[in-house]
Amino acid sequence: MSMQAWKILASAAAVAFTAAAGPALAADPIKIGSFLSATGPASFLGDPEKKVLEKYVAEYNKAGGVAGRKIELVLYDDAGAADKASSFVKRLIENDKVDLIIGGSTTGTTMAAVPLVEAAGMPFVSLAGAVVIVEPVKKWVFKTPHTDRMAAEKIFADMKKKGITKYAMISENAGFGKSGHDETLKVQANYGMTLVADETYAPKDPDVTAQLTKIKNTAGVQAVINWGFGQSPAVVTKNYKQLGVAAPLYQSHGVASKDYIKLAGDASEGVRLPAAGLVVADQLPATDMQKAVCAKFQKEYQADFKAEASTFAGHAFDGLQMALAAISRAGSTDKAKVRDEIEKTSGYIGTGGTVHMSATDHMGLNLSAFHMVEIKKGDFALSD
Amino acid sequence: MLSAFLQFLISGVTVGAIYALCGLGFSIIYNASHVINFAQGEFIMIGAMTAVSLVEAGVPMPLAILLAILVTMAVGVLLEKLAVEPARKASVTTLIIITIGASIFLRGLAQEVWDKNFHKMDPFSGDTPINLFGAVLMPQTLWVLGTALLVILLLAWFFNRTLEGKAMLATSFNPLAAQLMGINTKRVLMLSFGLSAALGAVGGIVITPITFTAYDNGIMLGLKGFSAAVLGGLGNGFGAVAGGLIVGIAEAMAAGYLSSAYKDAVAFVIILLVLVFLPNGLFGRKGTERV
Amino acid sequence: MSGLSRWAGLGALAIFLAALPQALPNNYYVDVAVLACFNAIICVGLNLLIGYAGQISLGHAGFFGLGAYASAVLVNSYGWPPLLALLAGAAIVGLMAFAIARPVLKLKGHYLAMATLGIGIIISIVINTEAGITGGPDGIAAGPFSIGSFKLAGERDWYWLMAGLLLATVWLATNLVDSPVGRALRALHGSEVGAEVVGVDTARYKVMVFVVSAVIASVAGSLFAHYTPQLTPTKADFFKSIELVTMVVFGGMASTFGAIVGAAFLTMLPQVLTVFEDYEPVILGGIMMGTMIFMPKGLVPTIAALFNRRRP
Numbered sequence: 001m002s003m004q005a006w007k008i009l010a011s012a013a014a015v016a017f018t019a020a021a022g023p024a025l026a027a028d029p030i031k032i033g034s035f036l037s038a039t040g041p042a043s044f045l046g047d048p049e050k051k052v053l054e055k056y057v058a059e060y061n062k063a064g065g066v067a068g069r070k071i072e073l074v075l076y077d078d079a080g081a082a083d084k085a086s087s088f089v090k091r092l093i094e095n096d097k098v099d100l101i102i103g104g105s106t107t108g109t110t111m112a113a114v115p116l117v118e119a120a121g122m123p124f125v126s127l128a129g130a131v132v133i134v135e136p137v138k139k140w141v142f143k144t145p146h147t148d149r150m151a152a153e154k155i156f157a158d159m160k161k162k163g164i165t166k167y168a169m170i171s172e173n174a175g176f177g178k179s180g181h182d183e184t185l186k187v188q189a190n191y192g193m194t195l196v197a198d199e200t201y202a203p204k205d206p207d208v209t210a211q212l213t214k215i216k217n218t219a220g221v222q223a224v225i226n227w228g229f230g231q232s233p234a235v236v237t238k239n240y241k242q243l244g245v246a247a248p249l250y251q252s253h254g255v256a257s258k259d260y261i262k263l264a265g266d267a268s269e270g271v272r273l274p275a276a277g278l279v280v281a282d283q284l285p286a287t288d289m290q291k292a293v294c295a296k297f298q299k300e301y302q303a304d305f306k307a308e309a310s311t312f313a314g315h316a317f318d319g320l321q322m323a324l325a326a327i328s329r330a331g332s333t334d335k336a337k338v339r340d341e342i343e344k345t346s347g348y349i350g351t352g353g354t355v356h357m358s359a360t361d362h363m364g365l366n367l368s369a370f371h372m373v374e375i376k377k378g379d380f381a382l383s384d
Numbered sequence: 385m386l387s388a389f390l391q392f393l394i395s396g397v398t399v400g401a402i403y404a405l406c407g408l409g410f411s412i413i414y415n416a417s418h419v420i421n422f423a424q425g426e427f428i429m430i431g432a433m434t435a436v437s438l439v440e441a442g443v444p445m446p447l448a449i450l451l452a453i454l455v456t457m458a459v460g461v462l463l464e465k466l467a468v469e470p471a472r473k474a475s476v477t478t479l480i481i482i483t484i485g486a487s488i489f490l491r492g493l494a495q496e497v498w499d500k501n502f503h504k505m506d507p508f509s510g511d512t513p514i515n516l517f518g519a520v521l522m523p524q525t526l527w528v529l530g531t532a533l534l535v536i537l538l539l540a541w542f543f544n545r546t547l548e549g550k551a552m553l554a555t556s557f558n559p560l561a562a563q564l565m566g567i568n569t570k571r572v573l574m575l576s577f578g579l580s581a582a583l584g585a586v587g588g589i590v591i592t593p594i595t596f597t598a599y600d601n602g603i604m605l606g607l608k609g610f611s612a613a614v615l616g617g618l619g620n621g622f623g624a625v626a627g628g629l630i631v632g633i634a635e636a637m638a639a640g641y642l643s644s645a646y647k648d649a650v651a652f653v654i655i656l657l658v659l660v661f662l663p664n665g666l667f668g669r670k671g672t673e674r675v
Numbered sequence: 676m677s678g679l680s681r682w683a684g685l686g687a688l689a690i691f692l693a694a695l696p697q698a699l700p701n702n703y704y705v706d707v708a709v710l711a712c713f714n715a716i717i718c719v720g721l722n723l724l725i726g727y728a729g730q731i732s733l734g735h736a737g738f739f740g741l742g743a744y745a746s747a748v749l750v751n752s753y754g755w756p757p758l759l760a761l762l763a764g765a766a767i768v769g770l771m772a773f774a775i776a777r778p779v780l781k782l783k784g785h786y787l788a789m790a791t792l793g794i795g796i797i798i799s800i801v802i803n804t805e806a807g808i809t810g811g812p813d814g815i816a817a818g819p820f821s822i823g824s825f826k827l828a829g830e831r832d833w834y835w836l837m838a839g840l841l842l843a844t845v846w847l848a849t850n851l852v853d854s855p856v857g858r859a860l861r862a863l864h865g866s867e868v869g870a871e872v873v874g875v876d877t878a879r880y881k882v883m884v885f886v887v888s889a890v891i892a893s894v895a896g897s898l899f900a901h902y903t904p905q906l907t908p909t910k911a912d913f914f915k916s917i918e919l920v921t922m923v924v925f926g927g928m929a930s931t932f933g934a935i936v937g938a939a940f941l942t943m944l945p946q947v948l949t950v951f952e953d954y955e956p957v958i959l960g961g962i963m964m965g966t967m968i969f970m971p972k973g974l975v976p977t978i979a980a981l982f983n984r985r986r987p
Contacts, residue, residue, distance in 0.1 A: 039956070082905050082909065083710075086903060087706060087710065091703045091706075094702045094706075108905065112907075114904070116904060130813065173803060174812050178806060201639075206399055206402055207595075208395075208639075209398075210391070210639040211639050211640075213388050213391040213392065214640060231595075231598065234596065243391070244513075244520070414785075420785050473971070477920075481963060482964050485959075485964035485967065486964055488963065495953065496953060496954065611789065645800075645804045653793075655790075656790055656793050656794070660779075663782050
């Protein structure tokens with residue numbers, strides 16, 4: 001991609017520092033550290049995140065870096081294990097002496113890093129979903145993805161519109177599924193919802209018809225929510241169709257990628273889920289400020305990796321942009337200043353929505369960042 | 385709730401047949417060498433991934449399946465030649481670590497040769513559910529069951545009626561005596577790896593329309609296959625199938641009637657209880673092993 | 676190992692452990708050393724079982740995890756002092772190991788592997804599922820380790836504690852190996868029938884070793900719960916169990932120092948292999964296979980044999 005094209009796509013903040021770059025100074029590079037679950041059970045998240053960080057750091061460097069300094073990315077693969085993550089975070093802080101950390105694909109790996117970055121005073125942008133990461137607010141910790149609680153709220157809001165009050169839940173007994181399950185239970189009362197059947201399964205289970213049969217035979221189930229990612233939601237969706245369960249099926253934002261539709265095939269027809277603007281970028285109204293950002297990102301990602309960008313790829317993109325913009329505004333890599341600038345991020349338009357951070361909100365997204373989509377004819381269709 | 389029970393049973397048989405096919409591979413290698421190959425799950429994955437990628441590349445399904453089986457067999461034979469045979473005299477524990485190393489190696493290789501995404505394969509005869517007294521059965525389940533049955537019959541014929549098979553059994557029973565009788569025990573070992581790799585590939589391909597496949601799918605299938613083989617009694621093909629079905633049905637019944645969170649634990653508790661009372665599994669016997 | 680060389684070995688290990696921190700430039704390296712100590716302690720215990728008693732365990736991470744979660748839950752949710760929680764964890768694990776030892780250790784070879792694997796998996800399923808108590812897949816934080824007003828802080832403090840504990844564990848293990856019990860153990864690995872013929876109660880010894888190695892794993896787990904910022908169920912799972920067995924076999928079965936070398940080597944290896952990025956598993960698997968093919972007895976015994984051969 002040419003430097004020209006890059007400038008156009010970059011958000012307002014990015015443009016500001018690209019312009020300020022000018023002739024490269026012989027300064028030390030900005031060191032960005034990262035630990036991601038690029039392999040292992042959460043590679044679904046970590047792999048696209050890694051691709052995005054590597055790609056865009058290279059892009060920034062081609063464009064002259066940030067504030068005249070090149071960017072150096074130090075990236076480790078924690079394979080989804082929290083103890084490996086904490087070792088790598090120590091390595092990033094103590095040995096690589098990075099200026100800022102973007103990473104933590106899962107809530108477990110993120111929470112392993114939190115005490116370390118807090119103690120070291122290291123700005124940290126997490127790419128994981130759970131609410132606990134930013135609630136209560138931790139001084140040095142920020143996150144880019146929507147929370148699973150927001151996804152649950154979005155689903156409930158949609159159910160409420162349809163007059164549904166009793167629902168069943170089937171969730172994966174691993175990090176994402178468990179956390180989504182728990183957050184759903186926490187907010188159900190706000191929407192007047194009652195859980196009538198609660199089932200789980202293991203991430204690699206080849207068949208979940210036993211659990212779904214139980215749900216099917218439970219009286220009064222008006223809708224079913226599935227929490228999980230990877231292959232399991234596709235297995236659930238297929239089995240759901242095979243059993244001919246009549247109630248509508250809701251998936252989480254964890255399946256918001258074309259891979260899910262490809263795997264589940266026709267069975268995914270009619271499934272509803274909350275998703276970031278990224279997956280329906282072309283359907284957003286022209287007035288939606290996210291439209292251009294998402295479309296550009298999607299196009300570039302596909303050009304490089306021959307696959308559709310998932311929302312997880314988008315989280316890494318947003319994290320990198322916000323972090324570099326903050327460094328640019330701070331005019332240095334002084335950790336305290338960079339932290340303050342990240343906290344002042346306001347009006348950044350990313351793939352996940354428009355971000356307004358504050359001292360009390362280290363995520364800065366609200367429910368409007370989510371769209372309700374329905375799968376129609378093998379594609380996501382906006383259905384707000 | 386007869387239909388619910390029937391549905392749990394079908395779910396259990398579906399899953400159980402998958403475990404059974406995976407368990408059979410463990411049994412063959414054990415029969416020939418008393419080695420437990422912890423890379424058996426990777427054979428399953430390689431078979432499935434090769435077939436899927438060939439089909440995606442436009443190769444007709446039957447040819448893709450045949451090629452996938454051959455590729456996996458080659459991997460199995462290479463593994464035996466390069467890693468297992470040189471360490472033939474090492475202890476059982478050392479061999480276990482070698483095959484675990486092999487599984488990490490093959491998984492890492494698969495992640496580079498292919499990718500980390502999930503892949504699907506179309507069911508062999510459509511996906512219209514068959515209705516059985518209010519419960520539904522997918523045609524692919526019949527394929528899995530039929531394949532398992534066919535494999536057992538073929539294995540029984542192979543071990544009892546062919547010279548190669550008899551040589552394999554003899555080697556397992558007493559390698560030295562077999563060698564003295566003029567049996568090439570090295571060849572037998574190689575043959576057993578090739579055979580179980582082929583079997584793994586067949587299993588992997590037949591189950592993919594149900595389970596999908598990815599570079600790391602071999603771990604869970606290998607673990608469950610091993611459990612099935614041990615529960616049934618190592619070296620006993622019929623036992624591996626029975627073991628697989630018991631584990632699968634136990635999981636489904638536990639999910640249906642007890643708690644889905646503890647379904648895997650229930651299966652392992654059953655295995656433990658069986659082993660306490662039958663230390664050689666359900667159908668395993670010391671000494672003479674027949675299929 | 677004779678009495679003299681035992682003390683020489685222990686002394687050499689003590690000097691090495693005392694000198695090591697001087698060579699470590701920053702806390703990251705100290706952290707890796709601490710993790711190596713944790714693994715080494717568990718492996719020395721596990722080696723008693725695998726190397727000397729000839730009994731494989733593919734579920735040892737379960738005991739490690741039980742100890743870790745006993746500490747994390749008792750300290751975090753019930754406000755117990757860490758030391759008391761550690762002892763309670765060790766007692767629970769010891770009793771549990773004792774209860775299951777007899778029926779399980781009756782099994783042989785791969786059947787024993789299956790049984791221990793099953794027990795380990797059941798433990799990890801319980802930890803993963805009972806999220807209300809254990810925090811589930813996202814884990815739980817046990818907080819710092821403190822005795823009274825003394826609080827253990829920083830990697831270096833931890834290093835001294837774990838290095839000391841490693842020495843104590845090695846001392847315990849070598850004593851066990853050289854005692855009459857130990858000789859019985861070695862007899863077991865050789866021939867169980869033979870040992871019984873000469874009047875060794877093999878079952879009793881096997882049970883004892885099983886319990887000792889489980890308790891060592893539990894104590895290490897309890898401390899680990901305080902060392903790690905976030906304890907997650909992956910520490911108790913099947914992969915961790917396999918990793919521990921690999922360390923023991925890699926370093927050399929029936930060699931206490933082999934277990935330490937194996938643990939240290941395989942703790943450091945992934946840190947070194949990060950430069951290979953996506954090829955890391957291929958290289959790790961290759962190294963595991965290569966070492967075991969060319970050194971089937973493990974690193975330390977093979978190298979020791981090489982030295983002995985050179986000596987006149």
